[in-house]
Amino acid sequence: MKVKSEKGITNIDITVSIILITLFVSIIATIMYTIHANSTSMNRKTEAMNYAINEIENIKAQDFDTLQDTNEEANEFVDIIDTEGNTTGYAKKVTIIDYANLPENKENDAILSGLVKKVTVEIAYKVGNTTQTVDLSTVITKNS
Secondary structure, eight states, X not given: OOOOOOOSOOHHHHHHHHHHHHHHHHHHHHHHHHHHHHHHHHHHHHHHHHHHHHHHHHHHHSOGGGOOOOOTTTOOOEEEEOTTXXXXXXXXXXXXXXXXXXXXXXXXXXXXXXXXXXXXXXXXXXXXXXXXXXEEEEEEXXXX
């Protein structure tokens, strides 16, 4: 009996190799895309948080007596403009409410009006086709 020599590469070997390489490349591409998408999302969220922090710091720098309560019905998002006058892709909504006027405090007569204000800054931005928001709140007290 004559045994066939197994020298060389067959078509099946080439086909299996191509399939394995294709699978490997597609898995690596999917992982890289996911990492990029998550990184972009986190960068956008970090930038939104920075805008919220800066807005709160600007409000804290103002005189307490000039801070007026926000009319909730008329309060809408406003585009954030950079130093060169261009829109940034982010929008903000600032809400200022006297602490005594909060719904949970309306029935409490012990809370005095005009001493503490709650400031909430909402930043909206798009990631892909969805709109994301970041909310940051703080309280500001009147200095004696």
